Amino acid sequence: MSKVTINIDGKEVQAESGQTVLDTALANGIYIPHLCHHPELKPRGVCRLCLMEMADGELITACRMPVIAGMVVKTKTKKVDKAIRPTVELLIAYHHDTCRGCPAIGKCELQTVMSHLKIDRKRVRRLRPPPAKKPLDKMNSSFDYDPNRCVLCGVCINTCEDIHGVSLLYYVGRGHETKVAFYGDEKKCESCLECLARCPVGGLMLKKPVEVRH
Amino acid sequence: MPEKKCTILVCQGTGCISGGAEQILNSLETELVRQNLSGAMQIKHAGCHGFCQRGPLVVIEPEGIFYTKVTPNDIPDIVHSLQPDTVPVERLLYYDTTINRPIKSFRDIPFYYKQQRLVLRNCGVINPENIDDALAAGGYQALRKALAMKPTEIIEEIKKSGLRGLGGAGFPTGRKWEAAFQAPGKDKYIICNGDEGDPGAFQDRSVLEGDPHSVLEGMIIAGFAIGARHGYAYVRNEYPFAVHRLGIAIKQARKRGFLGKNILGSKFSFDVEIFQGAGAFVCGESTALVLSIEGKRGMPRPLPRPRTTEVGLWDKPTLLNNVKTYANIPLIINHGSQWFASRGSEKSKGTAIFSLTGKVVNSGLIEVTMGTRLREIIYDIGGGIPDGRAFKAVQTGGPSGGCLPPELLNMPVDFDSLTAAGSMMGSGGMVVMDQDTCMVDIARYFLDFTQRESCGQCIPCRIGTKQMFDILDNITQGRGKPEDIDTLLELGNSIKDASLCALGQSAPNPVLSTIRYFRDEYEAHIYEGHCPAGVCHGCL
Incomplete structure (x- = not known):
């Protein structure tokens, strides 16, 4: 080289x-x-x-x-700056949850981007609020998918295809309704969790252990 | 008693069929038998004649007698008028309100004679389901000529003709062909883009329905020129007549040796198959269209990437052109590049086809020389605005285009002038708007379309178009904020610069152009809660 x-x-x-x-x-x-x-x-x-x-x-x-x-x-x-700042502001406006309780806290790439660009949260307020919160996808046995935190970067989809070679995850829907889903193949997932490990935000999260009542 | 010999053309374009043209064809057959004329008359099932507003249309050739808004009840009178010593049925003729009298032949109607119908020369004239009719009109002559030429000679002709592609940039077709020719590799593909999805555009559909053989001929010549053996005609699933007629044309062309092995006795073999799109607007983008044919989700590939002419379908060199681009090829080969280049403006050669619709007296499918002024298109061909109302704007290029104000009526229409004015040629939709059209509402309409059709992979387009739509929706409901115009401009420019493909890069055009030319209307909505056109219910 x-x-x-x-x-x-x-x-x-x-x-x-x-x-x-x-x-x-x-x-x-x-x-x-x-x-x-x-x-x-x-x-x-x-x-x-x-x-x-x-x-x-x-x-x-x-x-x-x-x-x-x-x-x-x-x-x-x-x-x-003129091209990317509005993009980040849009992402934040459509990112429903606050960082509290997010599994990605501390390692979130969106937080890194925000602090790097010194995003002014007040400017985000000029934008219209996003549509209603979407429900979590709990189809998988070991992790949940949160479309409200997902930034649709496609890293999980590529991981499933390139690293694990299974290609179970893909985009579904159009426009802002687009999300990541299993296409009905969730039972074939081997729960390698490679996708979850690479998610730059808190879009994928481990299922909470089921509380056992005594 | 001498019998008149006539051909009766019954328009079978989608517009006329929806108006009942199929029943007209049936009643015509029975009526001719009843009046004892079936021997002398030939009924022809033709493609779109162009004057969709007056459909269903019946044309009697050779005189060109033009009957409009025909119903099955009119058929006995029409057939009677074919008897010797009779006159045409006056009540069905086109009535010209400017001269206050009916016009007999369509050739004398301004809507037709002000046009330059080159690509549309056979539409509405030949029976698209009969290859003999196409052959009689000169079909496949160019193919014969091209097969005797060298591929490089063909490409040189296309380059010299100045023909430009109908993607947003108006890329020179000849240069694209040359790149596909020079791309290394044995397997190459030809794709015809018939995924016309713009609201208000129907030219690709009409060409495929009315003259499928000229598109096929263009594709075969392209295959020979670049060295491809296989072609795909990508047609929207929503165009059943186009798919049906193109399918018939392909079968007939195979039978006559224009498609298949050793075309016309040469060493060149080529075949075409139809691929039906599943109804996504974004699949009109070349890389998304290629993925769609491969059976994948149609999502454009971002730059930097190799051009489709190098890495296209199945990663092979692929030549992708629009329906009308291919339909132009036989013309250029038959008449020569000079003939073609002598038409049009300095940098845009040949003709432009528009679907003229909206608030205009004569709507329909039209073809004009590049560089024709907007005023001539809207007033001379289109007949102006109905009911003496005032012209307000014209929208070209569909959801990727922009709205042009009255000040630009004298603008010559070609690729570069439209781009400079903040619009584009694009697919060729041309929607005329009058004083009763609200420009904010129009922008909202187009953004609603793009935000739903965004493929969702890139952030600026996915969220940005939705956000712009939400702001516009608020403004039309009287809930605009003073900073909204600035926000729209800022978002619009960001989406233009940051989006991954042409859909996103052009999606803000309807908003940016309406703010540029009709900012006062936005301000009236936001500051006064008033919709000047009286359209927006929240702002009355």
Whole structure:
């Protein structure tokens, strides 16, 4: 593998050719907001938060962009901010629950994104409230799915397909009704919990142990 | 007594069929027998004639006598008028209110003679279910000619013609063909995109229903040019007549050796199959359409990615064009690229097909030279706004397009002018609006459509379009907030820049263009709780 040098936000960094800009940035201590990226999975480019500005002004997702020797990218420009800040604000507006009681507390990627962008919760109030809370999906025997906390990054779907090779989880529905579901195949799930381990937020959570009454 | 020999064309487009054109065809057959004329007259089951508003339509050729709004009760009179020494049935003729008299032949009606029907030349003229009719109209001549050319010569002709694709960007078709030709690999595919899903658009449907052979011919030539052996015609499931007639056309073309092995004795083999879409608007996006054919959920693939011409269907090089793009190909091959390039404006060649609908006197399927002014389309062809009302806006490009105000009526319509004005050519829907249309309500309508049709994978489109819809819905109900216009602009620009595919990137256009041109209407709703057009019930 040959090494190439690229410039991210004015900082010259070394990258392996074939690596993506996002992986390079993260390896060099430059944080670029992201939710759907996972180092063990193929980049999907669906959360749209790792958008960066290319030299020609075009916005491209860093997670799918391979490094090119000498490329200059910027991740903190006004243009980038105008594109991704409303996206994060929308996510928060549609994220029903508060962080209290969330299984992802402390390791939540959405919290990381919010603090990185210094999201002003007051600005979120200008948006209309989301539709009614959706019920939990409790079909699986070992974990529950919370569509209100899920950000639909697709990491669980890809894990099931790429890591476990089972492909039981998939998107169902359209528009804001879209959610992750088992497509009626939940009995085939072996409860490897690889998906749960990779969920960047609290979309998937272990079932609470059944209380036994004495 | 000399007998008149006539062909009676009965429009069998979806519009006329819904108006009862099938019964008309049946009664016509019985009536001809009853009046002893069945020998001299030929009844022709034709595709969409274009003037959908006046349907069901019956045309008597060669004179072009044009009967509108025909019912089965009118048939005895129509047939009687075919007897020698009779006159046409005046009450069924098109009545031109500007000159206050009926017009006999459709060729003398402004709606028709102001048009330039090239792609639609056979629609409403030939029987789409009879290949002999298509052949008599010059069908498959271009294929014969193309098979004697080199693939590179064909691609060069298409490039020189200046034909552009009907995706949002108007990408040059010739360059796309060249890329597909140059892409390495033995297996390549041709796809025809007939997943027209825009509200108010029906041109792809009408071309497939009225002249399926010219689309097939274009696909076969494309297959020969890029070296593909297989083609898919992706047609919406909601277009049963289009699917039916294209199916018949494919079978007939196979029988005559235009499809299948060694086409017309050459070494080239090619076949086409129909793939019916399951009704998702987003499947009109090329990468989602490809996934849909592969049997997967139709979700667009994000950039950066290889082009479909390199990695497309089953990861093979794939050439994907719209129905009308393929229908243009035989014209270019037959008449030459120069002939084609001499039509249209500087950067948009040939013609544009629109579904002219809404508050306009003459609605229907029209074809005009690129660069025709909006005013000519709406007033000369469309006959203006009914009941002397005032023109307010015209919406082009469906949910991805924008609303254009009266100030732009003199704008020549082509790819670049529409984009510059904040709209787009897109599929070619053209909805005319009058003073009684509320622009906030229109924006709300289109956002309601896109927020439901979003595939859901990317956040800006999934939540952003829903949020924009909610704000617009609130405004139309008199619950707008002073900061809403800014919020809509901010969200709209963010969704445009951040969305993954063209659906999201163009979804805010109806809102952004109405704010750009009709901001006062938004302000009246928000600040005064008043809907100037008197449409929004919450703001009266």
